[in-house]
Amino acid sequence: MTTGNWWTAALRESVNGERPLAVVCNGEALVLFRNAAGELCALEDRCPHRRVPLALGTVTPKGLQCGYHGWTFSGTTGMCTTIPNLREDERVPSRYGARAYRVAESNGFVHVWLGEGSPADVPLPGADYQPRGSEFSGAAVVNIAHDEYLAAMLDGPECLLEFGSVRMTDFFLGDPRVESGHLVVDRGAVWTMRMLPAAFVIDHPLIVRTAVPLEGGTIRVELLDADEVPLVTVYIASSVNRRGTTSLCWRGFRHDARVVGAPLRWHLARRRECAPFRIHQMIDGAALAALLVAPSRDLAAARAAQRALMSDAA
Ligand code: FES
Structure with a gap:
């Protein structure tokens, strides 16, 4: 793992709550989407169940649902929130989770924190981009x-x-x-x-x-x-x-x-x-x-x- 930094992963308008967006940013495969609260979310683009890309799934009110067996993951924590067909007395095991990344939006870009460390005090890329006109x-x-x-x-x-x-x-x-x-x-x-x-x-x-x-x-x-x-x-x-x-x-x-x-x-x-x-x-x-x-x-x-x-x- 390298020293952490913000990396710009996508244009703001290409990330929405309807279709997850697959991107590769600084060599890491990510899936971006907005959850039901409109928050930007970034997860590793790999389902922890059978390793298929989560970007092939669907955004639901409970999070991002994998397209293969329907497990659903919170966009903010990456934790698995729902597994179809669990019995009433069964709980979702806490070890099932996709890696969640810190994500931020500024000046029309979506940025993801990759690597070690904390983003506190690290400016977002392109912070001085001040568009005027179209x-x-x-x-x-x-x-x-x-x-x-x-x-x-x-x-x-x-x-x-x-x-x-x-x-x-x-x-x-x-x-x-x-x-x-x-x-x-x-x-x-x-x-x-x-x-x-x-x-x-x-x-x-x-x-x-x-x-x-x-x-x-x-x-x-x-x-x-x-x-x-x-x-x-x-x-x-x-x-x-x-x-x-x-x-x-x-x-x-x-x-x-x-x-x-x-x-x-x-x-x-x-x-x-x-x-x-x-x-x-x-x-x-x-x-x-x-x-x-x-x-x-x-x-x-x-x-x-x-x-x-x-x-x-x-
Ligand atoms: S591979 Fe994702 S739920 Fe099974």
């Missing part, structure tokens, strides 16, 4: 391991995502820096109507800023103008899924800033309230392999420095 959101599992996803977010975010009408370039604007527990990298970008190949562009009217956490998995990506006025902000929650894949869920919004020099398509998309951002769900392995390992080296160094600091303090 949001866009999504969830996906991508074909790349989690550590590699974080590294590519620094070395070549164009392999992983895109902003509408924007082309990212290879030019870093300054050195990577550590800010508020994230490694932050600024990269120059241009509107797509610029016909010059990226290698010949020397002025960048746009900045793509990626901030990758030293611990946990909540990435912040921003599109800014040359004066660093934010145009689009996105939070991407990432974590280890199975078989070398990565779970993602994201929320973002377009700011109200006046945008100078954008192509007509940008303004039309805004009027139609189309999301100005897209995650690549099938990642191009050849493009990924061709990326130079650059700021991700700084991420490894910053993580090592932070761990050394923490072990000195302990």
